[in-house]
Amino acid sequence: MVQVVRDAAGAPIEARRLTKRYREVPAVDGVDVTVLPGEIYGFLGPNGAGKTTTMRMLLGLVRPDAGTIRLFGRDPKEDLLAALKGVAGIIEEPRLYSYLSGRANLRMLADFDRSGVDRAFVEEVLETVELRDRAGDRVREYSQGMRQRLGIAACLVRRPRLLMLDEPANGLDPAGIRYLRRLLRRLSADGITVFLSSHLLAEVQELCARVAIVAAGRIVYEGEIDELRARAGRRYRLTAAALERAASVCAAVPGISDVAIVDEHVTFAVDADEALLALTRGLAEADIAILALVPEQLTLERVFFELTEGPAERETVPA
Amino acid sequence: MIGGTLIAYRWELVKLVAQRRTWLGMLTAAVGPIVYLLLELAQGPPGAPLANNLGHTGVGFALVVFKLIAVVGPAIIVALIAGDIVASEDMEGTLKTILTRSLRRGEVLAGKLLALFTYLAAAMALFFVVSTVGGVIAWGFHPLLNISGSRLSALHALALDVPAVAVYCLPVLALASFGLFLSVVTRQSVAAIGGTLIYAMALQGVAAISAIRSAHPFLLTNQFTAWHDLFQTPTASGAIVRSLWVSAAFALPPLVAAWVVFNRRDIAS
Numbered sequence: 001m002v003q004v005v006r007d008a009a010g011a012p013i014e015a016r017r018l019t020k021r022y023r024e025v026p027a028v029d030g031v032d033v034t035v036l037p038g039e040i041y042g043f044l045g046p047n048g049a050g051k052t053t054t055m056r057m058l059l060g061l062v063r064p065d066a067g068t069i070r071l072f073g074r075d076p077k078e079d080l081l082a083a084l085k086g087v088a089g090i091i092e093e094p095r096l097y098s099y100l101s102g103r104a105n106l107r108m109l110a111d112f113d114r115s116g117v118d119r120a121f122v123e124e125v126l127e128t129v130e131l132r133d134r135a136g137d138r139v140r141e142y143s144q145g146m147r148q149r150l151g152i153a154a155c156l157v158r159r160p161r162l163l164m165l166d167e168p169a170n171g172l173d174p175a176g177i178r179y180l181r182r183l184l185r186r187l188s189a190d191g192i193t194v195f196l197s198s199h200l201l202a203e204v205q206e207l208c209a210r211v212a213i214v215a216a217g218r219i220v221y222e223g224e225i226d227e228l229r230a231r232a233g234r235r236y237r238l239t240a241a242a243l244e245r246a247a248s249v250c251a252a253v254p255g256i257s258d259v260a261i262v263d264e265h266v267t268f269a270v271d272a273d274e275a276l277l278a279l280t281r282g283l284a285e286a287d288i289a290i291l292a293l294v295p296e297q298l299t300l301e302r303v304f305f306e307l308t309e310g311p312a313e314r315e316t317v318p319a
Numbered sequence: 320m321i322g323g324t325l326i327a328y329r330w331e332l333v334k335l336v337a338q339r340r341t342w343l344g345m346l347t348a349a350v351g352p353i354v355y356l357l358l359e360l361a362q363g364p365p366g367a368p369l370a371n372n373l374g375h376t377g378v379g380f381a382l383v384v385f386k387l388i389a390v391v392g393p394a395i396i397v398a399l400i401a402g403d404i405v406a407s408e409d410m411e412g413t414l415k416t417i418l419t420r421s422l423r424r425g426e427v428l429a430g431k432l433l434a435l436f437t438y439l440a441a442a443m444a445l446f447f448v449v450s451t452v453g454g455v456i457a458w459g460f461h462p463l464l465n466i467s468g469s470r471l472s473a474l475h476a477l478a479l480d481v482p483a484v485a486v487y488c489l490p491v492l493a494l495a496s497f498g499l500f501l502s503v504v505t506r507q508s509v510a511a512i513g514g515t516l517i518y519a520m521a522l523q524g525v526a527a528i529s530a531i532r533s534a535h536p537f538l539l540t541n542q543f544t545a546w547h548d549l550f551q552t553p554t555a556s557g558a559i560v561r562s563l564w565v566s567a568a569f570a571l572p573p574l575v576a577a578w579v580v581f582n583r584r585d586i587a588s
Contacts, residue, residue: 053587056415056585056586056587059415059419060418060419061415061418061419061585061586061587062585062586062587063583063585080423081421081423084419084420084421085421087419088419089419091415091419092412093412094416095411095412095413095415095416096413096416097334097337097411097413098411099334099337099338099339100333100334100337104333104337108330108333109416109417109420111326111329111330112326112327112330112417112420112421112422113420113421114322114323114326114421114422115421154416158420
């Protein structure tokens with residue numbers, strides 16, 4: 001289980017007012033992020049929200065225009081190599097030398113790490129990511145999933161305490177995604193802090209206890225994912241024979257709010273199970289057949305609309 | 320600094336060896352003299368220093384070819400590798416992979432520069448060996464008449480060939496430095512390779528302007544003939560010394576600029 005320590009001093013990542021502009025257009029605008037030891041931290045946002053630029057700044061690839069960064073309490077501006085000690089990351093997708101073998105790539109990066117990692121450890125890491133059988137093949141012959149695993153291996157040879165992954169599930173098939181989740185849980189259990197950037201809430205909520213949501217270069221939410229769920233509320237989708245009458249019944253039930261007709265469904269928020277019970281009774285009394293009543297999947301898009309633009313536009317039903 | 324540079328250097332060599340374009344350059348360096356040798360056998364000696372020895376001895380054939388390929392020959396090989404050595408990593412995205420490890424940017428660049436110079440030296444050495452072996456097979460291992468008309472034993476001439484090749488390499492390395500600079504700033508292999516070739520052509524163009532004849536000794540293109548000093552009687556050194564500092568003067572500004580840009584720039588690709 002992830003242990004969350006509230007003291008941010010010496011935290012794996014502590015960024016304050018991080019800002020980066022490209023031709024006066026802010027890509028990252030005053031971002032504050034604190035990642036605590038041992039957690040898998042989700043960094044959520046749509047494409048172009050500033051996630052990758054933030055990660056590039058954290059890894060020293062891009063200079064911030066303003067703000068401060070501390071990695072395990074060390075300032076990359078003062079000494080980048082010291083700050084990056086124990087930190088490994090993949091930006092966007094793993095980029096390795098396609099004309100070298102997977103094994104040669106890892107040996108090279110291990111040498112570049114100057115951590116005295118021996119060849120036996122490289123083999124161990126290849127075993128961990130299940131690539132040892134293909135380690136002698138050139139990377140250009142690898143599938144997308146194998147490249148992704150090799151990218152993670154490239155991080156692991158650094159013996160990281162903090163792992164930063166940018167959209168690691170991109171291009172992976174379901175088996176690859178399941179493997180990735182299993183691996184990240186194992187690494188976290190081993191004490192490695194994971195900073196996971198993604199545009200998929202489903203991916204993040206599987207793994208993370210805390211998240212930050214970034215939109216248009218700004219953090220619009222940072223906190224527990226459970227709190228986020230609570231904020232979005234429990235929502236249901238009702239498919240019924242008489243849609244408008246069903247919506248009116250919903251709106252009249254205490255404990256049900258935010259009733260709307262979306263496409264061929266009635267959607268609403270529920271604050272307790274008793275309200276659902278009252279709703280089914282009400283619909284039965286009104287002689288309205290229930291075709292389906294299902295919980296709505298909390299989508300990132302919806303959360304974004306809630307957090308950044310208010311509720312999504314829809315036909316609302318007065319209570 | 321040195322330890323990190325050597326790590327980067329070693330792996331740059333591994334990467335160069337693993338790439339096709341490296342072998343393409345080497346092939347050019349090996350096949351070029353053979354093609355030229357066949358042309359010589361068919362057409363007779365050209366008007367170049369030491370060319371009157373062709374047909375009598377194979378020693379010195381490499382230097383005759385050096386004169387005839389002028390700036391263009393090495394420029395092609397230089398451009399292929401120097402223009403690509405940083406830009407290709409930028410385009411492939413591998414730069415971000417290596418720059419988040421534990422080597423400083425300066426160490427990575429220095430490793431690349433050393434590997435580039437090593438490659439060029441190896442290409443020149445191959446060129447020299449193939450030329451000399453080909454020349455000796457065609458015309459034998461006999462004494463050579465130097466530029467002043469003095470007779471040098473075959474062994475003496477061969478011994479002078481080696482420093483002559485080293486002197487010829489000086490402006491080649493200066494050209495490579497400019498190629499590396501373009502590779503860093505353009506971030507595009509095609510632009511850097513093309514730019515390096517255009518730069519070499521432009522230097523040749525400037526050297527052809529008679530109005531600035533007094534400046535010719537200080538142009539990079541003129542340093543490609545500095546090895547003539549070794550094949551004169553008495554042996555001279557003025558042109559070689561000038562080649563050293565003129566080549567350095569042409570190499571250092573682009574290298575410093577590449578260093579500054581590479582250390583300061585954002586890796587946003």
